Amino acid sequence: MLRHLDARARLLVALVPGLALGTLALNLALPPEHALHVPTYAISLLGKYLCYALLALSVGLVWGYGGILSLGHGAFFALGGYAMGMYLMRQIGSRGVYGHPTLPDFMVFLNWQELPWYWYGFDQFWFAAIMVLLVPGALAFVAGWLAFRSRVTGVYLSILTQAMTYALMLAFFRNDMGFGGNNGLTDFKDILGFNIQAQETRAALFFASAVALALGLAVAAILVNSRFGKVLVAIRDAESRARFLGYRVEHYKLLVFVLSACMAGVAGALYVPQVGIINPSEFAPANSIEIVIWVAVGGRGTLLGPVLGAFLVNFAKTWLTGAMPELWLFALGGLFIAVTLLLPKGLVGLAAQIRLKRGRLPSSHRVPAAG
């Protein structure tokens, strides 16, 4: 399987943790007054971007290669985040405001007497880690199975996924769901026994996010470079042809959709301890649309594109929401229109176009047409 990791993918997979280590060295080894010192808040911010990059990669995989425009990937991200948040809540133990040994504060506040069954096991990290993959994966399996089997494609599928995340948002807003209602889960104390606020813990979470992204890139590269990836692109470009060649299109779509959902779940699980909160607004339909914009900006049908897009757009968001907060949504909308009209293949596609003009494009590197 490793033969599917070509030189380009290997470089990318090695580069991400390498860069992360370098950044960490600048954070931990240099004194704060040094010119090259990276402050801890920047580490947290970059750690957040790494999670977004993994999330974007998961959308890039289904959309760019499978032609499945999911507008609900925020839901898988949030579910992974909630699974991690539940573990972090149980780690608080009796240190909560109400000092209850097992019940999280919000449950005491709601006068609940005992822990709901679905919170069992979340005091164990391994259990939570499995749920981070299992819950988004299972939801993607059920939703995907129903949609792909009935041959729901294109805009109808997008609407379906959007409805899915919206429904989950409404459900998670309810107090009696047992996930903290609109406040969500927060006030985390420690993770695996380490203080979650400590500089070293933040550094470790940041590095873990980089490793997760690198693993995600490796899995994605193996997938798209294998025969499976070729079938996937074939389905994207001519679904009925693939069907009449004897491929069970729904199986291919389902496999990549579930895998992508698990990837998004991992991104959410790493995101939550770094930002310190998970609440139902993560399910907001607009969030899922934003992910699609990251991918479009970076470039569909590539692995680097989504990662690049997630970093650039979120960097711009951090800067602009600080400098001119009221402008951000206009800027985002404008960006999407500009990319759709001017850069249908995103920034990575632009680079390929420039190389093509200079006549140096290797035949192995082709960016799929828009559509």
Add this chain to the structure above:
Amino acid sequence: MRLTGALLYLNNVSVIFDGFKALNGLSLVIEPGEMRAIIGPNGAGKTTMMDVVTGKTRPDTGEVLFDGAIDLTREDEASIAQLGIGRKFQKPTVFENHTVADNLLLALAGRRRAMATLFAPEDRAEEERLEAILDTIRLGALRDVPAASLSHGQKQWLEIGMLLAQDPKLLLVDEPAAGMTDAETAATASLLKEINKTRSVVVVEHDMTFVRDLGVKVTVLHEGSVLAEGSLDQVSANERVVEVYLGR
């Protein structure tokens, strides 16, 4: 249990779309090794007939048997393709972003399950079959070119090559000569005759010159059922055929 010696057996098949009878008691028998041309005016049910055979459309009534025993009305497109029925669309449909070689590779009979495509290694035998097909369809020089940059005629051949790679027992070909030059049309006719040496072929076609080139038994469809059957000369002499189709 074999119910018939025919490779493809349609008996009294009807398909109704919103009250419109696209197929109206159609019966058709294709023998193993046969090549058959199907002609008929627009709306005669030619494409619907192919849709029924390949599993895209389920008939409302009637029997569709393949290889004497397999009830095609119970199968979906993917399993019918795996049983050995290949279909060529009217508009050439290839995977534009894949190279010519990859298009054929994906069509090669064998691996279809998702897990097999993800984990199984590439194999030499596939490579050899691929080369043989590239020779047959005369696209060997273009093997590493993306299909998107092929000419219309080349795409038609690539699609025929993909059907060969699929190694079907029966090939359904929808208007292969549409949009081709005279030279390409003649080359396509000889390609189909070559293919017919090892498998059965059903060709739907409008182009009478092309049908004459093929020189095979002709079935004329009209309003969803068979109007006439025989050699091209016989059906051309049939008064009803002249009236509804040839229009002269």
